[in-house]
Amino acid sequence: xxxxxxxxxxxxxxxxxxxxxxxxxxxxxxxxxxxxxxxxxxxxxxxxxxxxxxxxxxxxxxxxxxxxxxxxxxxxxxxxxxxxxxxxxxxxxxxxxxxxxxxxxxxxxxxxxxxxxxx
Amino acid sequence: xxxxxxxxxxxxxxxxxxxxxxxxxxxxxxxxxxxxxxxxxxxxxxxxxxxxxxxxxxxxxxxxxxxxxxxxxxxxxxxxxxxxxxxxxxxxxxxxxxxxxxxxxxxxxxxxxxxxxxx
Numbered sequence: 001x002x003x004x005x006x007x008x009x010x011x012x013x014x015x016x017x018x019x020x021x022x023x024x025x026x027x028x029x030x031x032x033x034x035x036x037x038x039x040x041x042x043x044x045x046x047x048x049x050x051x052x053x054x055x056x057x058x059x060x061x062x063x064x065x066x067x068x069x070x071x072x073x074x075x076x077x078x079x080x081x082x083x084x085x086x087x088x089x090x091x092x093x094x095x096x097x098x099x100x101x102x103x104x105x106x107x108x109x110x111x112x113x114x115x116x117x118x119x
Numbered sequence: 120x121x122x123x124x125x126x127x128x129x130x131x132x133x134x135x136x137x138x139x140x141x142x143x144x145x146x147x148x149x150x151x152x153x154x155x156x157x158x159x160x161x162x163x164x165x166x167x168x169x170x171x172x173x174x175x176x177x178x179x180x181x182x183x184x185x186x187x188x189x190x191x192x193x194x195x196x197x198x199x200x201x202x203x204x205x206x207x208x209x210x211x212x213x214x215x216x217x218x219x220x221x222x223x224x225x226x227x228x229x230x231x232x233x234x235x236x237x238x
Contacts (some may be wrong), residue, residue, distance in 0.1 A: 001227055001228060002224045002227050002228060002229050011183070014150060016135055018137055018146060018149065020146055024143070024144070025143070025144025026144070027139055027146065027202050029195070029198040030135060030137065030195065042224065042227070045217075072141060072223050072224070072225070072236075073223070073224040074220040074222060074223050074224070074232075075200075075220070075222045075223075075224065075229065076148070076149065076219040076220050076221070076222075077212050077213065077214055077219045077221070077222075081149040081219075081220075083146050083220040091154070093196055094196065095196055097196075100195040100196045100197070100200075101193040101195050101200075101202040102196070103193060103194045103195075103196075104191055104193050104194075105121045105161065105191070105193070105194065106191070108120055108121050108161070109120060109121060109153040110121050110194065
């Protein structure tokens with residue numbers, strides 16, 4: 001049996017979780033989970049992070065509708081990082097872009113390489 | 120101009136960096152960088168992390184030969200996480216697997232889904 005308590009959490013009880021589009025392979029975002037949000041996510045298949053700013057559970061898309069359905073959770077070799085293969089509805093980023101990683105460093109300059117989705 | 124000091128580092132001066140195969144899209148590993156390792160990586164295109172256990176720079180593949188050549192660095196919307204598109208030579212994981220995320224949680228059980236590469 002998989003036990004969320006068997007993962008390695010940092011001093012604040014958190015583990016980084018990378019969300020990746022299960023079909024395209026695009027890395028969508030990185031956020032944090034505690035043991036309880038790992039358990040919740042596995043339980044109902046809706047990705048729930050822990051919001052460090054609000055110190056509260058953050059079920060992705062609860063207010064925006066931009067939910068993440070968990071397809072598969074993966075654990076890394078050190079057990080201190082998670083990879084979430086997800087089905088993302090709409091944009092993952094609060095800027096309305098598909099991914100949070102929309103800024104590239106090219107020739108020592110920042111370039112925005114992704115436009116917000118049309119709504 | 121891109122300034123590594125403009126990123127948001129944690130209390131230890133570190134930022135998480137996700138390495139992704141630039142061709143296949145496979146997420147290979149997650150490790151940490153400080154401002155200096157971000158600068159070093161951009162400078163010579165060889166990915167250099169900061170080892171938290173050794174408290175030293177860690178140029179990926181320096182001893183193993185399993186180097187990561189930086190193809191592109193991306194910054195997320197909060198400026199507190201990096202995505203590194205890389206060209207990975209050999210395995211990224213110290214277990215000799217292509218990716219560190221070789222354990223999946225399926226039906227509440229851990230399953231190893233990737234074999235070590237043959238050497």
